[in-house]
Amino acid sequence: MGSTDTTDATPFWNLNIPEALHTDHCPAYLEYALDNEKDRRILSTLDADYHRQTWPEVRGFIQDNRIDRFQRVPSDLRRYREYCSKLTDKFGSVMDFVMQERLGWTSLEPKSKTPFEDRDDYKILLNDWPYGIDKRIVHIVVWTKFDLINDPDTGDLTAEARKEIDDYVNKAFVDACGKDNVIWFKNWASLKSIHSVEHFHVMLFDPPKGFVADITNGDRALADKVGYGATVKAMKSLNELKKS
Structure with a gap:
């Protein structure tokens, strides 16, 4: 599983959702992941790449x-x-x-x-x-x-x-x-x-x-x-x- 915080420069909070729903800022319910390396790494992974x-x-x-x-x-x-x-x-x-x-x-x-x-x-x-x-x-x-x-x-x-x-x-x-x-x-x-x-x-x-x-x-x-x-x-x- 990837260890970066972005995929193709896409912030982790915008991955695995349609592009039309992308936001400039992290949703409040995902802000915790800014300080949680494990979950941020998971959220930075495409579903298709998940094992x-x-x-x-x-x-x-x-x-x-x-x-x-x-x-x-x-x-x-x-x-x-x-x-x-x-x-x-x-x-x-x-x-x-x-x-x-x-x-x-x-x-x-x-x-x-x-x-x-x-x-x-x-x-x-x-x-x-x-x-x-x-x-x-x-x-x-x-x-x-x-x-x-x-x-x-x-x-x-x-x-x-x-x-x-x-x-x-x-x-x-x-x-x-x-x-x-x-x-x-x-x-x-x-x-x-x-x-x-x-x-x-x-x-x-x-x-x-x-x-x-x-x-x-x-x-x-x-x-x-x-x-x-x-x-x-x-x-x-x-x-x-x-x-x-």
């Missing part, structure tokens, strides 16, 4: 605890940042949106003191804005009302918490998909986009037909529900002008 991360790469990132190496397709990263900006304006924070609209939870008080014992204490949903990975890989997020305890000395999960998640993942996913086709991870605190609701991620490679719909109760990722926001609206306006 989707393979299942062996995905497993390697997680096994080596290098989850910072996950990234999104450039145009998806743009959509993600635009949508998060709108959510913050409307709901106050992404966390509030997730609580109200995605989880439907009014309280984070678990019913059971034992993790994964009560089905109302956790919810399985698709990741709303998947990484730029092999399209056969399904990215799921398991949200929990109960704490996933970290070791204060290492910042990583305690051995007990890791075993609890392992046991759950084996039962919920591995039995159906196979050990080599399932891997999970919990984001470092510094990489979390939502800090107040506990969750961990599960990746499935080419799961059995119908399995994902069953386990997520037919959930659909936000990325599949929403359009390209301002880009779509602007294109509609341009088309209407052309017809007039």
